[in-house]
Amino acid sequence: MNRMKFCLAFAIAAASPTLADDVPFAAPPLVSPGLPSAPSATLGDIMGKLQLRHIKLWFAIKSRNWDLTDYELGQMRDSFENAVILYRNIPVELIASATNPLITLQAAAKAKDFAKAERGFTELTVACNACHKAAQIGFITIQTPTSSPFADQAFSPLKN
Numbered sequence: 701m702n703r704m705k706f707c708l709a710f711a712i713a714a715a716s717p718t719l720a721d722d723v724p725f726a727a728p729p730l731v732s733p734g735l736p737s738a739p740s741a742t743l744g745d746i747m748g749k750l751q752l753r754h755i756k757l758w759f760a761i762k763s764r765n766w767d768l769t770d771y772e773l774g775q776m777r778d779s780f781e782n783a784v785i786l787y788r789n790i791p792v793e794l795i796a797s798a799t800n801p802l803i804t805l806q807a808a809a810k811a812k813d814f815a816k817a818e819r820g821f822t823e824l825t826v827a828c829n830a831c832h833k834a835a836q837i838g839f840i841t842i843q844t845p846t847s848s849p850f851a852d853q854a855f856s857p858l859k860n
């Protein structure tokens with residue numbers, strides 16, 4: 701495609717509704733009288749945070765930092781809650797299949813059980829991808845992180 705054609709195609713794409721509007725679960729709730737007018741975060745933004753926390757969660761588990769594991773689980777639960785509040789058209793069973801592993805993981809952190817935590821993490825990742833498939837964005841594929849981009853955070857537990 702030459703440069704001119706590319707610019708034209710881009711202009712057309714920019715003029716049509718944003719891609720997020722085509723994703724089934726990504727349409728924000730209709731505005732009702734008395735309710736806040738616009739959602740404070742898009743579903744894509746909430747997901748971006750979930751992605752960061754999914755990585756931190758894995759490195760917390762891998763480092764057997766159970767306090768941090770527990771903390772990140774709470775953060776992820778909050779993100780899922782925000783998704784449910786702001787985007788009411790997300791099927792509840794798809795949310796539950798992602799939040800149930802959080803409960804398993806919380807128990808694993810409490811018991812300091814690495815094998816159980818690893819299984820819970822896999823279940824969680826499977827649930828991320830199951831919902832993406834259902835939302836016709838199966839091309840957003842989540843996996844167990846291979847490296848941490850958080851060079852400024854130490855994941856090992858503090859030694860007292």
Ligand code: HEC
Binds near residue numbers: 744748824828829
């Ligand atoms: C209940 C459904 C559901 C679950 C569960 C879910 N997602 Fe998503 N995810 C979505 C939808 C819908 C979008 C598209 C949002 C949009 O385009 O506005 C999305 C988009 C994303 C994106 C793309 C955001 C971007 O800006 O690049 C990432 C990354 C992502 N999800 C990560 C995750 C991770 C990690 C998990 C699991 C911990 C997860 N998601 C669980 C529904 C879900």
